[in-house]
Amino acid sequence: MAIHGKTAAEIFDCVRALAQSQQLRSGDSLPPVRDLAVQLGISRNTVAAAYRRLVVAGIATTHGRLGTIIRNQYESSDQEGAQADSPLTDLASGNPNATWLPDIAAALQRKPYTPRLYGEPTVNAGLHRYIQQWMQPDCPAKFDIDLTHGAVDAIERLLNAYLVAGDKVAVENPCFLSSLHSLGAVGLQATGVSVDDEGMLANELEEALRKGARAVLLTPRAHNPTGCSLSKKRAKELSQVLAQYPNVLIIVDDHFALLSTAHYYSVIPETATRWALVRSFSKALGPDIRVAAVASDSATSKELRLRLASGTSWVSHLLQDVVESIVTHPSTTALIEQAKQDYQQRRQTLEQGLQKHGIAFQTNSDGLNLWLPLQGDDQAIALALARRGWLVRQGSSLAVEGEINGLRITISDISPEQCEQLAQDIKRSVG
Known part of the structure; x- marks a missing residue:
């Protein structure tokens, strides 16, 4: 395998062909700029330009002192969701409990479908009013409302609106799996x-921004996987950091907003010029309801609307009808409150079992998952639990960089009896 070419375009085409034919594989390092320039008898600037183009095209990534590395373009990776063919008790899915998902058929009966054609407003008027009232207390004074096909879709569209391949994005470590895939x-x-x-x-965010991160993606509450939520003090510290970088894109992924028991504290400073607050309906109404609300500044909203035009890729009004019918119906408030209490009870029961057996876990957590930080190899412990009949998510698969050892346990369907047995099996597996 040899890289050839005399111009940046020729070097780019050569490396792309080598990557596509898998002569260069995911994780392979390209030669240092200086070395390749000497080998080809050309200037270092020409090689550097070719490498920059490879990064922008998504073929390679830069890793500081580690150099330029071929990206993973072919290998499959872990995904969120249940594994239907697994004989194990699935505590890795991240799914809500189906008991607490509203009746979609009843919602359609309450609001019969009216056909919409090209050119209709992209957001239902009634749903827009609901979202406006929902978002108002937590946003800067002026904001616009848009809908996307779920929170992950919103995040991808927002990042694509302002960033190009190779740009850095500050994210929580460990990070939500789908966010890592999107980046x-x-x-x-x-x-x-x-x-x-x-x-x-806050101090690590400031360092990331100082080193050139052009966007920050953070979870204000029920962080996946750890379950942590921003305190008022921490939110203020983060806001002060972000105020120093007014042109950085701020994406707040409040995915658990409808079900969260934690207070929402905003990190978006008044001076921010590019920001968005994303709230998904999927956890409360069901993952198949691919709808998320996005509140943002006007310029960001215009960018989103270019990508959600009424003639091409708007969010289905049929789905909007379902969401509007559910969230505005009095019975939904009671159902959501029952779901909150149920998830909290399941979590507390598991925490009591873990505490009884001396197993450390993330306290004061929220969401559908519980996090167990580990000192040892989480893969070995996950395998030991699998042999005892449990499927859990390894923390190492959620790491952005460095080592993250832990287990993410989805608590939404776990029974009291399972809590005690699981705690015992974790103790045996860790021991």
Whole structure:
């Protein structure tokens, strides 16, 4: 395998062909710029330009002192969701409990479908009013409302609106799996920022921004996988950091908003020029309801609307009818409150079992998952639990950089009896 060419375009085409034929594989390092320039008898600037183009095209990524590395373009990776063919008790899916999902058929009966044609407003008027009232207390004074096909879709569209392949994005470490996939799919580089009981660390975010991160993606509550939520103090610290970088894109992924028991504290400073607050309906109404609400500044909203035009890719009005019918119906408030209490009870029961057996876990957490930080090899422990009949998510698969050892356990369907047995089996597996 040899890289050839005398111009940046020729070098780019050569490396792309080598990557497509898998002569260069995921994780392979390209020669240092200086070495390749000497080998080809050309200037270092020409090689550097070719490498930059490879990064922008999503073929390679830059890793500081590690150099330029071929991206993973072919290998499959872990995904969220249940594994239907697994004989194990699935505590890795991240799914809500189907008991607490509203009746979609009843919602359609309450609001019969009216056909819409090209050119209709992209957001139902009634749903727009609901979202406006929902978002108002938590946004800067002026904001616009848009809908996307779920929170992940919103995040991808927002990043594509302002960033190009090779740009850095500050994210929590460990990170939500789908966010990592989204960044990788468009060739963006995730820069990990540690979290503790109060959320993302402000000093590490500042360092990431100082080193060139052009966007920050953070979870204000029910962080997946750890379950942590921002404290008022931490949110203020993060806001102060972000105020120093007014042109950085701020994406707040409040995915658990309808079900969260934690208070929402905003990190968006008044001086921010590019920001969006994303709230998904999927956890409360069901993952198949591919709808998320996005509140943002006007310029960002215009960028989104270019990508959600009424003639091409708007969110289905049929889905909007379902969401509007459910969230505005009095019975939904009671159902959501029951779901909150049920998830909280399941979590507390598992925590009591873990505490009884001396197993450390993330306290004061929220969401559908519980996080167990580990000192040892989480893969070995996950395998030991699998032999005892449990499927859990390894923390190492959620790491942005460095080592993250832990287990993510989905609590939405776990029974009291299972809580005690699981705690015993974790104790045996760790021991």
